[in-house]
Amino acid sequence: MATPESESFVRTFARGLKIIETMGQGDARQTLADIATAVDLPRTAVRRFLLTLIELSFVKTDGKHYWLTPKVLRLGLSYLYTLPYWRQSQLALEELGARIGQSCAVSVLDEADIVYVQRLHTKRILPMSPSLGSRLPAHAVSMGRVLLSGLDDEALGHYLASARLRKLTPVTVVDREQLRQVVLQAREQGYAWVDGELDDSIAGLAVPVRDQDGAIVAAINVSLSAGAYEMDAAVAEFLQPLRQTASQLRATMVGLR
Numbered sequence: 001m002a003t004p005e006s007e008s009f010v011r012t013f014a015r016g017l018k019i020i021e022t023m024g025q026g027d028a029r030q031t032l033a034d035i036a037t038a039v040d041l042p043r044t045a046v047r048r049f050l051l052t053l054i055e056l057s058f059v060k061t062d063g064k065h066y067w068l069t070p071k072v073l074r075l076g077l078s079y080l081y082t083l084p085y086w087r088q089s090q091l092a093l094e095e096l097g098a099r100i101g102q103s104c105a106v107s108v109l110d111e112a113d114i115v116y117v118q119r120l121h122t123k124r125i126l127p128m129s130p131s132l133g134s135r136l137p138a139h140a141v142s143m144g145r146v147l148l149s150g151l152d153d154e155a156l157g158h159y160l161a162s163a164r165l166r167k168l169t170p171v172t173v174v175d176r177e178q179l180r181q182v183v184l185q186a187r188e189q190g191y192a193w194v195d196g197e198l199d200d201s202i203a204g205l206a207v208p209v210r211d212q213d214g215a216i217v218a219a220i221n222v223s224l225s226a227g228a229y230e231m232d233a234a235v236a237e238f239l240q241p242l243r244q245t246a247s248q249l250r251a252t253m254v255g256l257r
């Protein structure tokens with residue numbers, strides 16, 4: 001694996017991607033000074049990157065401000081299109097949502113966060129309503145616990161040693177050994193229940209989506225208002241439909257390599 005210190009690492013390419021990422025996290029239109037400060041690079045260097053991105057139609061400018069163009073979406077969609085289950089996941093979530101009458105989603109693990117790759121909202125809008133591309137801390141949500149349970153022991157140990165475990169509510173699990181135990185429990189039972197750890201008004205039940213080799217490649221969940229269900233009631237009502245939807249997505253990956 002190439003590292004910033006290795007000969008294989010293309011630093012200029014990495015900086016260009018960093019500029020795109022940074023522009024997507026700030027104001028819609030930013031000055032050269034804004035961008036240079038955010039990426040901690042000299043203005044002259046950032047200007048060259050921006051001129052290149054303008055030439056490639058990823059960025060536009062009015063001479064003072066710079067902003068991303070819709071072409072940047074191609075970068076994110078390129079990832080989604082590589083997921084063998086992604087095209088089918090929207091229909092699968094629509095069927096699941098119609099069956100259970102609750103919001104549901106599919107996510108993947110990206111370092112210490114989960115990233116939503118599909119999301120279905122129902123009429124029961126929750127205070128927090130993540131959308132496609134939203135990121136949440138893996139330690140505090142049901143899909144995160146399920147995705148972490150798919151890591152091998154070495155990778156899980158690395159996550160526990162390096163992740164920033166923020167206490168988002170009074171009941172958020174931030175003790176690393178306790179988190180290890182709840183992740184191992186999710187691995188053993190094949191689902192995770194989290195109530196009020198990300199936000200005290202939201203609970204969630206999640207199950208893994210596995211590929212044809214049995215590896216966990218995604219998670220699917222149902223989002224509930226905290227207090228509407230105790231764990232046993234949620235498991236009794238939603239676990240089977242979630243598992244059926246996960247199996248449906250797994251079936252789309254059979255025979256793919």
